[in-house]
Amino acid sequence: MxxxxxxxxxxxxxxxxxxxxxxxxxxxxxxxxxxxxxxxxxxxxxxxxxxxxxxxxxxxxxxxxxxxxxxxxxxxxxxxxxxxxxxxxxxxxxxxxxxxxxxxxxxxxxxxxxxxxxxxxxxxxxxxxxxxxxxxxxxxxxxxxxxxxxxxxxxxxxxxxxxxxxxxxxxxxxxxxxxxxxxxxxxxxxxxxxxxxxxxxxxxxxxxxxxxxxxxxxxxxxxxxxxxxxxxxxxxxxxxxxxxxxxxxxxxxxxxxxxxxxxxxxxxIDPVFCMKREKELSDYLIDKLSSVKEIKMYLPENLKRHVGIVSFVVKGFNSEDIGTILDEDFDIAVRTGYHCAPFIHKYLKDTGTLGTVRVGLGQFSTMDDIDKLVAGMKEIIDA
CATH class of the missing domain: 3.40.640.10 (Type I PLP-dependent aspartate aminotransferase-like (Major domain))
Incomplete structure (x- = not known):
């Protein structure tokens, strides 16, 4: 398994x-x-x-x-x-x-x-x-x-x-x-x-x-x-x-x-290694999710000021359902909702989707993990 x-x-x-x-x-x-x-x-x-x-x-x-x-x-x-x-x-x-x-x-x-x-x-x-x-x-x-x-x-x-x-x-x-x-x-x-x-x-x-x-x-x-x-x-x-x-x-x-x-x-801990690793993974995840038109990511304009965490919503779905399906059908753990951060969501305007799907990367994450997530998202959207 x-x-x-x-x-x-x-x-x-x-x-x-x-x-x-x-x-x-x-x-x-x-x-x-x-x-x-x-x-x-x-x-x-x-x-x-x-x-x-x-x-x-x-x-x-x-x-x-x-x-x-x-x-x-x-x-x-x-x-x-x-x-x-x-x-x-x-x-x-x-x-x-x-x-x-x-x-x-x-x-x-x-x-x-x-x-x-x-x-x-x-x-x-x-x-x-x-x-x-x-x-x-x-x-x-x-x-x-x-x-x-x-x-x-x-x-x-x-x-x-x-x-x-x-x-x-x-x-x-x-x-x-x-x-x-x-x-x-x-x-x-x-x-x-x-x-x-x-x-x-x-x-x-x-x-x-x-x-x-x-x-x-x-x-x-x-x-x-x-x-x-x-x-x-x-x-x-x-x-x-x-x-x-x-x-x-x-x-x-x-x-x-x-x-x-x-x-x-x-x-x-090696902060230089961790930053390089998470930045590579973040850029890879953003690139892969960008190919799915139903997904909207919330990112700063300047991606040099971004690392490790990507939040998104999916057209036609609420975020909680996405998280549940990813867990039960694909064994992928993400966080959904409002993430204990009460102010920023009024700017994201994501209450209609019950918050965002949040992907949190780490030094032990892999590009294969990201590929599995993106494949799972495409399968959910196309179902």
Missing amino acids: DAMVYLDNAATTFPKPSVVYDAMDKMNREGAVNAGRGSYKLAQDASRLIAETKDLLRRLIYVDISAAVIFAPSITIAMNQIVNGLRLRNKAVVYLSPYEHNAVARSIYELAKKKGIIVKEIPINSDLEIDLEKMKYEFAKDRPEAVFCTHVSNVTGYILPVKEIFEESKKYNCVNILDSAQSMGLVEIRASLMKVDIIAFTGHKTLYGPLGIGGFINISGVPLDVFISGGTGSDSLNLEMPDGKESRYESSSCNIVAVAGLNAALKD
């Missing part, structure tokens, strides 16, 4: 490199103790592994030891810590790109209900790309206090011009937050050149690590209020969270097994 064709890597990359599975299995069997909660050797080893993994993350984005790396169970929890930790004044203007995931969008809108902040979208043009000139006008008219921007859209694969966005917003002493869920380990991030203050990340997507580990990197030392409190393993009689720039935000036991997997993934 042929193996399933997995094309949902934007949700989580699968499979992982073998070294990730090996590291997690070894840790589970030989060292899965509670870091920071004991002075014995295994606990100290776990703490050293956490410190090493944080340093690998710093190196990946070209920052030094001064950047605080905070681990969290997921990027969604990390984003909630950032959003609710920012010391935003009443009526502060916060900008989001139209490509933001609900990890940002819902967190910001919950805060807006409580705190009275003003939420605005960064404008885009008819090519589904950020309109930098309109954005500059909006920033001048309503000055930003914080800007949240995803690096790569989880719906269309568009690589947003985050450097240009953040450079403009910094003119207003804005706090810039980057969502790197679909980019870290794939698209180069040189934090010092991007005017970025905080980068949120997750292990289980383009870093090829496991679920259960994410966090944020506070590059500029932005003051954040504590949002989640609890045990840290030290100063336990103090009812205040500790003052440490990392431990202050790391309550609860760290998932050391997931850290071991992320550590192995970071040592294995």
